[in-house]
Amino acid sequence: MKAIVNVSLKAGVLDSQGKAVHHALDSLHFNGVSDVRVGKQIILKLDETDKEKAMADVTKMCEELLANTVIEDYEIELV
């Protein structure tokens, strides 16, 4: 099983990279973009086969290391 973890800055925390990318898109005349957020994706290959257990494990990984929950949110997708 694979876990795809998306980590991004919380809503309300200024994402300066997102802002810079947005600005660049504007200058390329891509005008239909109202907001840009830049995050990171971490892909984990898991030995665990039980989805519930895997979700619990990865959640713990996110809380302890993969995300800094002071400034970041995370989403986990199991595939």
Added chain:
Amino acid sequence: MTKVSIVQFPGTNCEYDTQYAFEELGAKTELIWHKSESIPSDTDLLVVAGGFSYGDYLRSGAIARFSPVMKAVTEYANNGGKILGICNGFQVLTEAGLLPGALKRNDNLHFISKHHHLKVINNDNIFLKKLDNNDIVNIPIAHHDGNYFIDEDGLRELNANNQILLKYTNVNGTNLNPNGSVDSIAGISNKEKTVFGLMPHPERAMELILGSDDGRAMLQGFMEA
């Protein structure tokens, strides 16, 4: 004689400057490799020095915070030991939860390396007691992730407990924010005033010939317990 122990991770590069600075002030020093599971028992001040750590993969300080020595550092902190985290050391201490908040990428996305003025906000602690509130010091900054973030409740608490140590200002003491930090914060302490963290480098401001010796008055505070 004050004993200063300095933590060294793979990538730390300010440990020798820190050692020089404290020895100049009359301390004896010892470097502690990150694999060490204890810190010397005669330590009066533990410094988590600046530079980088473990490539700062994921986030600055995120991996370093799980290295073997950090267990001992946390234990030392919990027993009331004095800790100073400079730059990457500050990032490590926030990641470890020993200081509140977090350090984000600078708002302008640049690595900023220059002298910057700072204003002393609270000198009621061992670190800044040799300075007066509202004193201005000129100290080098050198960071990419120095943009201090804390939520509104956290900021209220910092203010209520006099935990804000230093703010970025111009030479006249007016806020001047180089990196986007909440409230122009450059350095903070924990509630108990035993753990201190700042992005600027006082250990690089020890000689007038190198631009400033304002770091002396800052670090001197630790020399008289």
